[in-house]
Amino acid sequence: MLDQLEAEFPEHAPRRSDAPKALDGIRVIDFSHFIAGPLATMILADMGAEVIKIEAPEKGDDLRRYPPLHPDLRHGAPFLWTNRNKRSVAVDLKSAEGLKVVRELIATADVVVENFSTGVMKRLGLDYDNCRRIKPDIIYCSVSAYGRDGAFADRLGFDPIAQVESGFVSMNGYADREGVRALSPVMDISTAMMASNAILGAVVARQRSGVGQAIEVSLFDTAVLMTGYATLQHLFSGADTQRHGNTSPDTCPSGVFQAQDRSFYINCGNDKIFQRLMAQVIGRADMATAEIYATGPERIRRRDELFAILGEAFAQQPWSYWQSRMRAAGVPCGQVRSIGEAIRSPEARERAIVTRIPHPTVGWVPNVSLPIRYSETPVVDPVVAPAVGQHTEEVLREVLGYDDARLARLAEEGGLGARRQPASADKRA
Template identity: 35%
Template sequence: MSTTDTPRDGAAPSRSALAGIRILDLTQVMSGPYCTMILADLGADVIKIENPVKGDQTRASWGYSVVGDDSRAFLSLNRNKRSVSLDLKRDEDREAFLALVRTADVVIENFRPGVAARLGVDYASVREHNQRIIYASISGFGQTGPYSQRPGYDLIAQAMTGVMSVMGEEGGAPVKSAIPIADLGAGMFCTIGILGAVIARGDGDEGQYLETSLFESALAMSVWESAEFWSTGEPPRPLGSANRMSAPYQALATSDGHLTIGANNEKLWRLLCEVIEAPDLVQDPRFVDNNRRMDNRVELAAELERRFAGATTDEWVERLLARGVPAGPIRDYEQVLTDDPHVRARNMVTSFEHPVEGRTLVLGSPLKLSGTPVQVRTPPPLLGEHNDEVLGEIATRPVAPERSAGAA
């Protein structure tokens, strides 16, 4: 099994950051599984509760399958977890889940608001069995508010929060972020909330409820866009690859492709002009400070690209970096995932041995902890693979203390 990071002294890791924390994972597709994968990578015991018939939707309905029935989408989000198959509509299976609740620290779900209550596994029901439980909900729009009952998808969240209004080129058709920022953002915000709740609980007896949503997560990431709107009173517009707070900070054409450049202060702007041998641009009234450069982005890009046309991307990047100007080439995922030396050095591609798929490549973790490193310990589970193992642990694992009479 691959390890995504190791201690700096090279010693084998002796413990995990979240060792001893048990999480019952009622989520599926992306936002919830991404959250619980982060927690599992950090060492939590994540028990994935799945429908016995189909399991997580991504097992068969999303992305590509290669050898077995489980898709690469599922395999990319569910390592380091154990699977227990329970039909929560059946009384005996619900009772088994609640028995597990008594041994758990966290429950996380991403049902549409109201579904967990109908199944009898909402926070109020779960807390009756474990008052120390931390219960997290991820939904499309949150548990309250006029949109709360709408179905939630990353695409819809990007559209309704304004994100799509600033994507792409000005005057073009609406474009979404190819990376599902609402889904992944909700997963990361939920992870942060869970970790905060675990710390807040400490050794005490009271857990708490927390929630986030795709809608709020996408909106919360709109930091520069909201700042521009409140500064100017005008809705931000698409800028292509440019930055709405600084210029030049964007992709520019060279003789053989494109590079990205980040000359986002006066020192870097002057260094850039030295590298491209364009002292006239420093004095040009259109570009004398950041405000004017932002007002004249199109003209600025044209002037820079006229100079960059004289050499290749790699040549310019080398020259710019030699003078301390932030720059980089634009690469596709084949280049990044197969032959980038920095990706290899930072362990951002790892693998696991799957009982059906064999050796499977996945992204590593961006978290680098020196004392409790993130590890890929086990492959994504087969559906219901750990039923006997996990349910057999109920009798031996310590359970939450019984609630005192009259407890709230």
Template identity: 40%
Template sequence: MADALIHPLDGIKVLDLSRILAGPWCTQTLADLGAEVWKIEEAKAGDDTRGWMPPEIGGESTYFQCCNRSKLSVAVDLRQLKGQELVARLAEQADVLVENFRKGALERFGLGFEQLRARNPRLIYCSISGYGRTGPRADEAGYDFAIQAESGLMAITGEPDGNPMKHGVAITDLVTGMNATQAILAALIARGRTGRGQHLDIALFDSAVALLANVASGHLATGRAPGRFGNAHATVVPYQLFDTADGVLALACGNDQQFRALCQRVLGRPEIADDARYVRNRDRVYNRETLIPLLAELFTGQSTSKWIAALREAGVPAGQVRSVPEVFAALDTLERGLVHEVPDPVHGMLRMTASPLRFSETPVRTPTSPPRLGQDTDDVMRRMLELARAEEPEGGLDHHSLRANEL
């Protein structure tokens, strides 16, 4: 049986100079995997999202809580030399640094990649930005909403005759955070071979364009501009929402066998599957204008629950359209342990989503509640100085030059 105290990133130290969502989402994942994450926050206000509310709980932002569990908060004034030196010394002890400052800002504080690499050649330095650290827009700030628009994601989302539509969450921020996590994990493996850290340049715009996936490959191969299909699929039919007698279901026929099972075993209309216009998916795509109204009329004849049961029995993928409260009350959500109740010194208990990562031998850590601003400054600094004292020759480091109450 696996030792529950062993996590994939035990012993890895992460210096988190990021804020808002993409960077914190990345470092939260690293924390879930067992890394010790030092979240550096502006001394007076902290991470911007501490002020993003409502919703809130006891005057604290639930937005901040979504991406900062299991971290240590260190309050630092980077405009002060002592604050800059503290972060530089933490970088000497860190394995990974994640930042999303404007280009050149950290260099002015003596905390750029080249500056810190001279102090710690093993440091993996991950820069997250809107448009990358090179190129004509490297100096611009990037925000998810604008990048959804600029990347083409918004153009392919929404009803065909409606306006372009953004995703319901900040999807480019989240995917960029995931990409940054992947890059960091790969860089840790590479460092194990070379002994050297490196600079990672992860951009929201790059991540969003890559997220176009099959839409991008279709355009690049044919030159055609894709349209919007609302809740339908551009290249798979039927793959969309259908109204039922009492609600809505999401039908996802991924192949011809599933479509035949739908017609024969669920709808009791085998002649539809035998119709030459609908036998193959390619044919159904070209003839969706006649097929979809036919299916839509049939689905209004029974309740959602009856259709879902019949579809599952026939092996046809489908799901009920749930509200967020319904998701967190659902048996499958609860049985998969997707909600944690975490002890919290202010609220008693906090309910939060769990990490989606599952390991048979090295599980993710049991989460701790998101930190209050600066709550770990003294502890982190004390441990950092103790470690530095053990590594430095006697007299080689002024351990009294930094004091928590001056940062």
């Protein structure tokens, strides 16, 4: 399944061994699952925080079963994408002993992150009020669908629901058909970035004041933000945003064109770019200076004729010809790529976005790096996403000081799940 990794992608280049980590010394207890919460905590882990992922014994995070599954990993690509640099502790939160373990872990932590349905953490006695009794300066981040309070706090939410209810889908696609959702979980991803940013802000605030706080980030709130400036455009004009396919309602010419061999996108975001496109790329200096094309609104009114002129010109030469001319002229452009083409592109290779990292079972797994480059505190070297409960014994010994007898008693009392035994007990047997 991953046979081509060595041939296609470089091995991850390690960070400087003497470089500090941005979040060194910050411990995160992570109760989150699926995408928004785990991606937020992975960002923190990449920055050097110690992230301890709490999972149900045996089953673990439901995202583990999202395809494609690797037969030797016991989880799929999506889980690998959101859970590197974490340690997994599997305890039964339905048992008194399991809850005691996580309370002890929270007492050692800086941050708690959860994205359960509203009310679950309170029923477990792990809501913010209870956690701050355990650790008064705790930073507690809840990621929810519609907030933890109010008339909609009980509603469940997933990325596609947030896309449709926020108006995001209504903006995307073509005018002659229904709006189209983004297949990428853009609302989960943006919510994760909001949550990690919020946590970082709370860490800075606590360093100044010594006071922790509760943080709430909702999928719906973030989705409305992700509609961009369309919200204010609507409030100024009273009109709803219309679907324009690959063209832009605000600039012209911006859209997809066809060269001899492939399609590409250009974005003429201002008058000067248009003038350079026409004079230096297409060879139509007359159009560059024509009064009827002088401003964006004038060009938008003549979009069809402009696109016809450009389409006829672009069809005469291959993409490589046009790309070099547009790059030299300073016209923003890019070829329309598939995912496979994008991750193998010269730009992706130059930035080392996709690399391979070692895995003890399958040899190598792919890794997609964060788009963050620190000069003094580079992100940590990636460690593969853990198996369910892979670090339970290690964490309980190292963080809580459990010995063999305490681990064996915890297992007997059901804190580690129905059939779970600590590794030390297995070895003694």
